[in-house]
Amino acid sequence: MIVAEDSALLRQGIVRLLSDEGVEVLADCADTRPLPALVARHRPDAVLLDIRMPPTHTDEGLVAAARIRESHPGTGVLLLSQYVETTDTVRALALHPEGFGYLLKERVADVDELCGALKRVAYGETVLDPLVVARLMDTPRAPGPLDELTGRERDVLALMAEGHSNEAIAQRLVIGGKTVETHVRNIFGKLRLEQDLLGNRRVRAVLTYLQA
Numbered sequence: 001m002i003v004a005e006d007s008a009l010l011r012q013g014i015v016r017l018l019s020d021e022g023v024e025v026l027a028d029c030a031d032t033r034p035l036p037a038l039v040a041r042h043r044p045d046a047v048l049l050d051i052r053m054p055p056t057h058t059d060e061g062l063v064a065a066a067r068i069r070e071s072h073p074g075t076g077v078l079l080l081s082q083y084v085e086t087t088d089t090v091r092a093l094a095l096h097p098e099g100f101g102y103l104l105k106e107r108v109a110d111v112d113e114l115c116g117a118l119k120r121v122a123y124g125e126t127v128l129d130p131l132v133v134a135r136l137m138d139t140p141r142a143p144g145p146l147d148e149l150t151g152r153e154r155d156v157l158a159l160m161a162e163g164h165s166n167e168a169i170a171q172r173l174v175i176g177g178k179t180v181e182t183h184v185r186n187i188f189g190k191l192r193l194e195q196d197l198l199g200n201r202r203v204r205a206v207l208t209y210l211q212a
Contacts (some may be wrong), residue, residue, distance in 0.1 A: 076121030101127030
């Protein structure tokens with residue numbers, strides 16, 4: 001994988017943490033300019049990328065992430081942010097949720113969570129920080145298909161948006177696996193995600209959630 005973070009101390013710390021966990025860090029950089037060439041050369045499974053990068057520290061990371069996803073769709077991208085940002089970041093996630101994730105920098109200290117998120121985006125899954133999901137849940141929404149979901153179904157969908165498997169959702173909510181499967185099936189039905197549609201219905205459900 002490749003690490004792009006302008007803070008030298010944090011970047012070196014992330015590289016060390018990942019290397020200690022057996023993750024091969026192919027390259028690292030302090031801004032987004034060398035990223036296209038590095039990704040083209042190394043073809044990493046995933047890129048860990050700060051949203052706010054030099055020179056303006058605004059959306060350089062988002063722009064770079066979009067370019068990586070366009071030119072190398074098989075490469076997962078995990079965005080990092082110091083703050084909960086739900087507008088531009090979530091819009092970018094909603095456009096291409098597969099293999100795309102967003103975590104707050106405070107999660108970096110939890111190496112298991114960080115490595116798990118990187119693996120999931122590398123496998124083409126979607127990962128959202130729990131605090132981001134909570135902010136989305138509290139954001140006023142226009143009427144839509146999400147209104148048909150029960151409270152428990154919304155809990156399940158929120159955990160799906162965080163990237164959790166059915167088994168992990170069952171453990172988090174302290175319910176049975178069959179119950180989770182029923183909730184997921186109901187979510188697909190209420191969001192009109194028919195089984196014969198092309199693509200991953202789980203990703204489509206999260207996409208509906210993000211765009212609502």
